[in-house]
Amino acid sequence: MPEKKVSFPHMGDYYSAFKCLVELIGRPLVPPPITKKTIELGFKYSPETVCIPFKYNLGNYIEALEAGADVICQAGGGCRFGYYAEVQEQILRRLGYEFEFFKLNNKNSVIGFIKDFKRIAPHNTYPGIIHRLALCLARIHCIDAVSDCVRKNIGFEIHPGQMEKTYRKFLEDLVWTYSLGAVFSLKNECLCQIRQIDIDKPADCLRVGVVGELYMLMEPFANFYLEKKLAQRKIEVHRFVTVSGILTEYFSGDRSVKKHLAAAHPYLTHHIGAHGTETVARANSLIKKGFDGIIHLKPFGCMPEVSAMAALNNLARDRRAPILYFSFDSQTSEAGLETRVEAFCDMLYMKQKKKKNG
Amino acid sequence: MENAAVAKKNKLRVGIPRALLYHKYGKLWEVFFRELGVNVVLSPETNKEIIARGARLSIDESCLSVKIFVGHIDWLKDKADAVLVPHITCLHSGEEMCVKFMALVDTVRNVFPGIKVIEYSVNAKKLETEAGSMIRLGARLAGNPFRAIAAYMKAKGAWEKSAREKKEAQAEKFAAARRGEKPLILIVAHSYTLEDNFLGRPIIDYLEKSGVCVLCSDRLDAARAREISKNISQTLYWTYHKELLGAAEYYKDSVDGMIFLTTFPCGPDALAVNLCQSKMKGIPSIIVSLDELESRVGLQTRLESFVDVINFKKCRKKK
Structure with a gap:
């Protein structure tokens, strides 16, 4: 029997972490990188008003199935995300593809998750699955640690391009690193290399936090490389929504909701669903910390983030904080985003200058 | 004191x-x-x-x-x-x-x-x-x-009494309509869309005036509807959408057409209603999406042609 080819949707740079889990089931097939064609395919076959991550995922699946995948995986949770899998499966079947669909539901505990893997790939042993899970988590942790460092410094390089190159090399090496120790030493090595790159970072550089819906934040193609655009304007970018962040939230359950509600005081009194509460909490605490601006990203019609926007509006008014909102759908154009980001950055610089001059 | x-x-x-x-x-x-x-x-x-x-x-x-x-x-x-x-x-x-x-x-x-x-x-x-x-x-x-x-x-x-009365009224209406000649249309929508004076009611009134018997998806035993919604979708988890899909499943063999009424941009509807519509094979259906800019004339034209299609189909079936 030929080995099954297993595929999964892209999100940011996490493919190496997803890949090592998927190797348990069969031969991994990393879908082609997201391009204009991916999203066009996604748009064509998705329900019209569904949120845009659904469309990107569907585009990834179609491209992966065209490339010969037999099994595709989808996670779930949050608001509409939990229902993605069933609708996507049905759309793909209607298009005539034949495949197995492996659904990972976040309602499962870690043990349930391991059992799920054992069920679909019975040739693995439990210790083998646990090791792979640990490896996946380690890779995610390292990707997040390195990318966070890159995000904060890449705008201030003296010779632009070095940091990007080091980061890409790290991601490539990570795909072939299979022991836990090696993954962590690779991370440390990469962080050392990045620290050695010459940067010219003023102590009072502008700091901007990006908050909002997780797919829009984590997939640079979907947000038109917003973080890069900010970095080019010499801005330190902070983002807290990462896969390791989400997993920490998931494991701490109600405690993290309580923590976020306290941080979002007085703008929220109840959990508003998915990441909406965290968005408000982060924005509120960043403004308190003296950040210069906040950028809020969401797919068009994202329910929890729309609820969060009402609170963010009040936050912006009360604390005179600059908040820029972006909503992404099929009509969003890169030029429009670029113009607004440029104006926002100019405004931040003017504000800073005015403050300096008293 | x-x-x-x-x-x-x-x-x-x-x-x-x-x-x-x-x-x-x-x-x-x-x-x-x-x-x-x-x-x-x-x-x-x-x-x-x-x-x-x-x-x-x-x-x-x-x-x-x-x-x-x-x-x-x-x-x-x-x-x-x-x-x-x-x-x-x-x-x-x-x-x-x-x-x-x-x-x-x-x-x-x-x-x-x-x-x-x-x-x-x-x-x-x-x-x-x-x-x-x-x-x-x-x-x-x-x-x-x-x-x-x-x-x-x-x-x-x-509250229980009024809910029961609503359900009984619909059940009677359904039983009478099955014996009658009138075409039967199920409107699949949330209570807050169906009962709203601006959204659902004008549509129901218009349909009844054009000689259609209208059933509403919210007048069915909720627990039962949620149970049978599993025939359409196993992983659906929104309570009210389970009730909608359950009603669609319950009436699907007896109605001549279905109208899915959604308010723009309803998040869960975007997925659940589309899934439901594609599983209702052989039943004429339309999705009507309502927004605050709705022009009544456009909506009326769509409803009119939908009713025409259903009447036409019903006539042909009889022949």
Whole structure:
């Protein structure tokens, strides 16, 4: 029997972490990188008003199935995300593809998750699955640690391009690193290399936090490389929504909701669903910390983030904080985003200058 | 002393917005507050002005139903001392509510800073039941827990009776229509869309005037509907959408057509309704999406041609 080819949707740079889990089931097939064609395919076959991550995922699946995948995986949770899998499966079947669909539901505990893997790939042993899970988590942790460092410094390089190159090399090496120790030493090595790159970072550089819906934040193609655009304007970018962040939230359950509600005081009194509460909490605490601006990203019609926007509006008014909102759908154009980001950055610089001059 | 406190409390005017969950729990709330001796101010039926107010105050991308709700609160805010906004997270364990119901209290608080909100929470995951939360609320308002319990019991009874009457009326209508000649159309939509004076009612009236027998998806036993919705979708977890899909599944063999009525941009509808429509093979159906800019003429043309198609199909079948 030929080995099954297993595929999964892209999100940011996490493919190496997803890949090592998927190797348990069969031969991994990393879908082609997201391009204009991916999203066009996604748009064509998705329900019209569904949120845009659904469309990107569907585009990834179609491209992966065209490339010969037999099994595709989808996670779930949050608001509409939990229902993605069933609708996507049905759309793909209607298009005539034949495949197995492996659904990972976040309602499962870690043990349930391991059992799920054992069920679909019975040739693995439990210790083998646990090791792979640990490896996946380690890779995610390292990707997040390195990318966070890159995000904060890449705008201030003296010779632009070095940091990007080091980061890409790290991601490539990570795909072939299979022991836990090696993954962590690779991370440390990469962080050392990045620290050695010459940067010219003023102590009072502008700091901007990006908050909002997780797919829009984590997939640079979907947000038109917003973080890069900010970095080019010499801005330190902070983002807290990462896969390791989400997993920490998931494991701490109600405690993290309580923590976020306290941080979002007085703008929220109840959990508003998915990441909406965290968005408000982060924005509120960043403004308190003296950040210069906040950028809020969401797919068009994202329910929890729309609820969060009402609170963010009040936050912006009360604390005179600059908040820029972006909503992404099929009509969003890169030029429009670029113009607004440029104006926002100019405004931040003017504000800073005015403050300096008293 | 106690009489004075009650008299003082009596002056409290509670505003109930005639939107969203009012169309499900209206009877329960009205009777409950009346029994407690609280004055109730009920907002009027949705009209153009309320929609315009709501659309102006809400975030652009909120769904029409939330905009209407905000419009009703805006109408109430000067006429009542406090407004009732239920905070319903989860009605049955293993299911969820659309996140807009979780966020409703905070949406209202953020849109109207300083407004006094009366809320009660229902969350099956945390064992917060409707009875417990409402009795606690009633005890606080009336200063007497026993009065609150009595009021809740009476309200619940009245609500159950009115819900049962609605269901029986539809069942009778359905039985009569099956014997009759009239084409039968099921409207699949939430109560707060169907019962709204601006959204669902004009559509139902128009269809009935054109000689169609209209069934509504919200007038079926809810628990049963949720159970049979599994035939269409196994992983669906929104309580109210389970009821919609269950109704579609229940009536699918007897109706001549289905109209899916959604408010733009309803998040769960985008997935669930599309899935449902594609599983209803062989039944003519349309998705009507309503927004605050809706032109009545365009909608009428669509409904007219849909009714024509169904009449045509029915005639041909008879031949």
